[in-house]
Amino acid sequence: EPEVTQTPSHQVTQMGQEVILRCVPISNHLYFYWYRQILGQKVEFLVSFYNNEISEKSEIFDDQFSVERPDGSNFTLKIRSTKLEDSAMYFCASSQGGQGAEKLFFGSGTQLSVL
Amino acid sequence: GDSVTQMEGPVTLSEEAFLTINCTYTATGYPSLFWYVQYPGEGLQLLLKATKADDKGSNKGFEATYRKETTSFHLEKGSVQVSDSAVYFCALGISGGYNKLIFGAGTRLAVHP
Numbered sequence: 001e002p003e004v005t006q007t008p009s010h011q012v013t014q015m016g017q018e019v020i021l022r023c024v025p026i027s028n029h030l031y032f033y034w035y036r037q038i039l040g041q042k043v044e045f046l047v048s049f050y051n052n053e054i055s056e057k058s059e060i061f062d063d064q065f066s067v068e069r070p071d072g073s074n075f076t077l078k079i080r081s082t083k084l085e086d087s088a089m090y091f092c093a094s095s096q097g098g099q100g101a102e103k104l105f106f107g108s109g110t111q112l113s114v115l
Numbered sequence: 116g117d118s119v120t121q122m123e124g125p126v127t128l129s130e131e132a133f134l135t136i137n138c139t140y141t142a143t144g145y146p147s148l149f150w151y152v153q154y155p156g157e158g159l160q161l162l163l164k165a166t167k168a169d170d171k172g173s174n175k176g177f178e179a180t181y182r183k184e185t186t187s188f189h190l191e192k193g194s195v196q197v198s199d200s201a202v203y204f205c206a207l208g209i210s211g212g213y214n215k216l217i218f219g220a221g222t223r224l225a226v227h228p
Contacts, residue, residue, distance in 0.1 A: 043218035
């Protein structure tokens, strides 16, 4: 069964450093997403991406965040200058269509720890 | 705004016990409702869904009914197994919202033999 792959599974960084979280969506999917979960809190939507541009973003997704599809297979989330409060599990997801959330496939997540 | 509230865990049960995990929601419009499951070391997997009031979603022995009058979508299973140990997330999908899901905080279930 096709799956969404995220690397690394764990990332530790120093406050103020830049981090890039990587995702390989399912190959024929066109819509890509990032969600995050701070420990003990809810899973939160960050951003959706289609046709090489952001289609929707949450208020969490400020200027410190950016997303990119640098080639035909990867989808990345960059945090330019990490803060302690960015520590969370980050989930990538993809879907073939833009509607019908039951067709959303999630990766296993990257646990980001900012020290 | 739209939100989901689910019961806090952990929930600890013996094998073959009955499971209920409560989930209530607040939403404008007509959302779809979902239960996702995360097994250790794996991603979020869709467990079941319901797209309109009174729909019942079911999968792997789990069931949940979309109750508009009580704004609830409680997850139930008649007889849990050790292999059901996981974190369960209730979520709502905003209609027209590009697969934007609003999640609850998750409920960890531990089933002992």
